[in-house]
Each structure stands twice: as C-alpha cells, then as structure tokens.
Amino acid sequence: MTGRLTLAATPIGNAGDASARLREALSGADVVAAEDTRRLRDLARRLDVSVTAELIAVHDHNERDRADDLVARAQSGQWVVVVSDAGMPTVSDPGFRVVEAAARAHVTVEVLPGPSAVLTALALSGLPTDRFCFEGFLPRKDGERARALTALATEPRTMVFFEAPHRVAATLAAMADAWGSDRPAAVSRELTKTYEETRRGTVGELASWADAGVKGEIVITVAGRAAQAPTVESLVDEALSRVAEGERAKDVVADLATTAGVPRRELYNAVLAARGDRQ
Known part of the structure; x- marks a missing residue:
C-alpha cells in the first residue's frame, strides 16, 4: 500500500501567497514534517487551516536520521507532507535527504510549487535572469568567505545568495574586494512583507549603504563576470x-x-x- 510523499512550498512572508493545494495538503495529511513545528502551527492559524496530522520536526540536524522513517510512512499508506519555514523545501532548507531516501526506495515524490525567495529576488534585481546560480549562505569566517568568493570570480551567471542581516555589510565589502567594487548587484529584504525593499547599485555602493545596518531576511543578487571582448x-x-x-x-x-x-x-x-x- 503506497501513500504520498509531498514537498510543499510555503509563503516567504505574505500568507496570501499560500496555494489552494498547500491548504489541502496541510488539512489532509497524515504526517507533516516541518522545519519548525511552532512556525507551522502559526502558518496554519494564519491560513485558518485545521491541521490534524502528526507533526514531526525535521531540520538540518536530524533530517538524515528521520528521512527513511518518513519514506517508510509513505510506503505504508500515509500522506507525508514536507514543509520548510518559508519557500520551497530542499532549497537551502531541509527536504533533500527525504527526497534522496525516496529515490532509493523508488517512492514517488510530488511537489506543490509556490513562493521562492530565490526567484523573487532574481526577478526584482534587474540583473540578467537567463542564466543564474544559487549559492546559498557564504561561509561565516572571513578567510573561508574570501576563498569562496575568489572561486566565483569568473562565474558568468547571475548569482543569488542568502545572508543574515548583521553580516550583509561585511559580505558586500568582501564581494567588492574579491570582484571589484563596480560589480552590479541588488539587495532585497523582507520579500512579500509590509516593509519589502530592493536596493540596486554596485557592490561598493551597497556595502556603504549597508554599513548603517540592515534589518529583515536578506537576499543578495550579484551580476556574473561580464564577458571579456576578444583581443x-x-x-x-x-x-x-x-x-x-x-x-x-x-x-x-x-x-x-x-x-x-x-x-x-x-x-x-x-x-x-x-x-x-x-x-
């Protein structure tokens, strides 16, 4: 008897972005694996959805241990829904290990698409969108971050990064050091929320702006290296x-x-x- 294993995208800020399919999944699932069960309960309250499923916390520190059990539950006939705090599971959030375990067990995974901070920031950036890459969070330590940025110096695609607000200024300054202060970029914060803002400019200009402090959830989008004209x-x-x-x-x-x-x-x-x- 085979149940269902579903990855469901959740709003990244505005609860009005929740899809009808997400509401159906939360109200009908047997098991909801949530990155933070308290946030899941709060989302359900804002959506006015009654969640009767068993709630299981699945996060970075325990996903590997719980992935096989979630897949086994789907195999036994249960509807298992995996959600992250915001956006699409597996994208810088838990979910990958569950999908990996499902692939090993030949269990079908379905996706309920929806909000994505990566794509929203990319669309707002004003930078090329035909080719891009998502780099997640850069290393926190200065030396490791510098090495990571050096490795990306010749990347031609638009790059999207997540960053904590208290590290935005330092990260932009490190980008200016590694790639030159004139590299075009954008900083988006509080996407889809009341105080949503996107600042565009060079990484040098944005680093100076961020020195005063930046609040909220942050996405940094940076242009790739411009093609060099042949000589x-x-x-x-x-x-x-x-x-x-x-x-x-x-x-x-x-x-x-x-x-x-x-x-x-x-x-x-x-x-x-x-x-x-x-x-």
Missing part, C-alpha cells in the same frame, strides 16, 4: 593551434577576425610574429 593577443594561440592542424593561416585569420571583430591585418601580423618566435 588580438588572446586570439593568437587559437590561430596557431588551427594552423598546426593543417588550416591555412590566412583562412584562420579571416575567420577569427570576422567573428571576434578585430583588425584582420593586425591579427595576421601577430600570428606571423608568434610563428617566427616559436620556430
């Missing part, structure tokens, strides 16, 4: 490699110059000079 010097090695594979130098230069928008004669002379140096 004659950067194309020489590619040209020589193609020539070594049998292509004519003039044909290679014509192709690369047209594609990259660099002067053909200048590139041809640079290739000839490099060939002479390497012979």
Whole structure:
C-alpha cells in the first residue's frame, strides 16, 4: 500500500501567497514534517487551516536520521507532507535527504510549487535572469568567505545568495574586494512583507549603504563576470593551434577576425610574429 510523499512550498512572508493545494495538503495529511513545528502551527492559524496530522520536526540536524522513517510512512499508506519555514523545501532548507531516501526506495515524490525567495529576488534585481546560480549562505569566517568568493570570480551567471542581516555589510565589502567594487548587484529584504525593499547599485555602493545596518531576511543578487571582448593577443594561440592542424593561416585569420571583430591585418601580423618566435 503506497501513500504520498509531498514537498510543499510555503509563503516567504505574505500568507496570501499560500496555494489552494498547500491548504489541502496541510488539512489532509497524515504526517507533516516541518522545519519548525511552532512556525507551522502559526502558518496554519494564519491560513485558518485545521491541521490534524502528526507533526514531526525535521531540520538540518536530524533530517538524515528521520528521512527513511518518513519514506517508510509513505510506503505504508500515509500522506507525508514536507514543509520548510518559508519557500520551497530542499532549497537551502531541509527536504533533500527525504527526497534522496525516496529515490532509493523508488517512492514517488510530488511537489506543490509556490513562493521562492530565490526567484523573487532574481526577478526584482534587474540583473540578467537567463542564466543564474544559487549559492546559498557564504561561509561565516572571513578567510573561508574570501576563498569562496575568489572561486566565483569568473562565474558568468547571475548569482543569488542568502545572508543574515548583521553580516550583509561585511559580505558586500568582501564581494567588492574579491570582484571589484563596480560589480552590479541588488539587495532585497523582507520579500512579500509590509516593509519589502530592493536596493540596486554596485557592490561598493551597497556595502556603504549597508554599513548603517540592515534589518529583515536578506537576499543578495550579484551580476556574473561580464564577458571579456576578444583581443588580438588572446586570439593568437587559437590561430596557431588551427594552423598546426593543417588550416591555412590566412583562412584562420579571416575567420577569427570576422567573428571576434578585430583588425584582420593586425591579427595576421601577430600570428606571423608568434610563428617566427616559436620556430
């Protein structure tokens, strides 16, 4: 007998964003695995939903131990609903271990989609949304944070981070040190709540603004590294490699110059000079 295992997105601030499917799940589940059962009860009260399910606390510190039991309950015929404090379970919140255990046991997982702080902040940022990555919380220690930011220095996609309000200024300053103070960024706080705010600017400007203190739940969105325009010097090695594979130098230069928008004669002379140096 197989029950149901459901991941349900919860509002990130405004209870009015709760879906009809979330209400149905909370009122009809046999088991609700919540990151914080007190917050779950408060959400149910605000939604005017009666939760008769068994409530189980599932958080970062115990999810690994409880995942198999939740899956076993679904296998036995119970409807198990997994929720986080806000947004989609598994996205910087508990839920991943449960899905992992369900996959091992070949138990189907359904998702009730809904609010997402990551996507909401990305949409508000004014930064490119065609390609992005979610980096969660950066390390708290200065050295580890600096190393993490250095590793992301050449990331071309828009990056989304969560951060605690008391660390926002230091994090933005560290981003300015690692990537340059002129990198475009946005800071969103209290998304969907009464005092929602999004500030846009460079990481340097936002770091100065944050020095006065920032309150609320924070999402930082930062532009990826801008593509570097090709130069004659950067194309020489590619040209020589193609020539070594049998292509004519003039044909290679014509192709690369047209594609990259660099002067053909200048590139041809640079290739000839490099060939002479390497012979």
